Amino acid sequence: DADVTQTPRNRITKTGKRIMLECSQTKGHDRMYWYRQDPGLGLRLIYYSFDVKDINKGEISDGYSVSRQAQAKFSLSLESAIPNQTALYFCATQSAGSQETQYFGPGTRLLVL
Amino acid sequence: AQSVTQLDSHVSVSEGTPVLLRCNYSSSYSPSLFWYVQHPNKGLQLLLKYTSAATLVKGINGFEAEFKKSETSFHLTKPSAHMSDAAEYFCASGGGYNKLIFGAGTRLAVHP
Numbered sequence: 001d002a003d004v005t006q007t008p009r010n011r012i013t014k015t016g017k018r019i020m021l022e023c024s025q026t027k028g029h030d031r032m033y034w035y036r037q038d039p040g041l042g043l044r045l046i047y048y049s050f051d052v053k054d055i056n057k058g059e060i061s062d063g064y065s066v067s068r069q070a071q072a073k074f075s076l077s078l079e080s081a082i083p084n085q086t087a088l089y090f091c092a093t094q095s096a097g098s099q100e101t102q103y104f105g106p107g108t109r110l111l112v113l
Numbered sequence: 114a115q116s117v118t119q120l121d122s123h124v125s126v127s128e129g130t131p132v133l134l135r136c137n138y139s140s141s142y143s144p145s146l147f148w149y150v151q152h153p154n155k156g157l158q159l160l161l162k163y164t165s166a167a168t169l170v171k172g173i174n175g176f177e178a179e180f181k182k183s184e185t186s187f188h189l190t191k192p193s194a195h196m197s198d199a200a201e202y203f204c205a206s207g208g209g210y211n212k213l214i215f216g217a218g219t220r221l222a223v224h225p
Contacts, residue, residue: 004156033212040122042203042215043157058212090156101147102213104156 003027004105006091012111013081021076021108023091031094032074033102034058034066036087043090049074050096081112115140117206119216127224132191134219136178136204139185145207146187148178151218152200160202163187174198199223 004025013019023032030051035043035058045058047066055066063085067075078085088109092102120135138144145164149157161172168180178189187204204216 035215040217042117042119042217043205043213044215045212048212092157101159101162104149104158106154106156 006105010109023074025093029093029095033092034076035090083112086112117216119219123220125222126194132194134189136187138206147205148189149203150200194223
């Protein structure tokens with residue numbers, strides 16, 4: 001969905017390096033999410049944010065941190081990358097209210113050597 | 114705890130034949146349920162969602178799904194597969210606090 005953009009789209013890094021993945025949205029949604037996708041495991045939630053001042057851990061937050069710089073921007077950082085963080089990372093947004101659809105960005109493919 | 118199980122990791126059909134992708138959920142209440150599709154090198158696109166209205170939900174591209182509470186199922190169907198349907202499909206359940214719980218995915222192959 002062009003309304004949710006992620007940069008970079010592909011990244012190769014080395015073990016121990018710090019990297020940041022960025023997500024921006026023009027949908028005006030308050031809620032933003034970071035997921036990682038691994039083959040055979042589906043998508044798993046890393047962090048989510050309901051507004052600029054509200055950050056919450058998901059099921060697999062260890063080794064990751066996030067920053068909600070503005071309503072439209074939500075960044076994911078790997079403080080010290082390790083090979084098992086090699087995955088496809090997705091950002092998603094959602095408007096406030098229950099049962100609302102989440103809209104996904106195109107993904108960032110990360111390879112940690 | 115909530116969970117979503119997609120019963121087939123791979124499904125292969127011939128073009129023009131029906132598609133059935135199976136999904137079972139586990140929840141202590143009637144959840145919202147979603148099907149997303151992921152084409153190669155693309156993000157996830159919503160196909161359809163169930164939010165406690167009609168149990169038969171129609172989505173885009175001719176897909177539909179039926180919510181069956183007694184079977185805790187939300188299977189995705191399409192009467193006639195097209196080559197462009199080849200993709201990975203994810204079933205997801207609303208996990209409370211507006212979080213989604215995803216199944217492991219089903220890769221659909223469509224053969225001529």
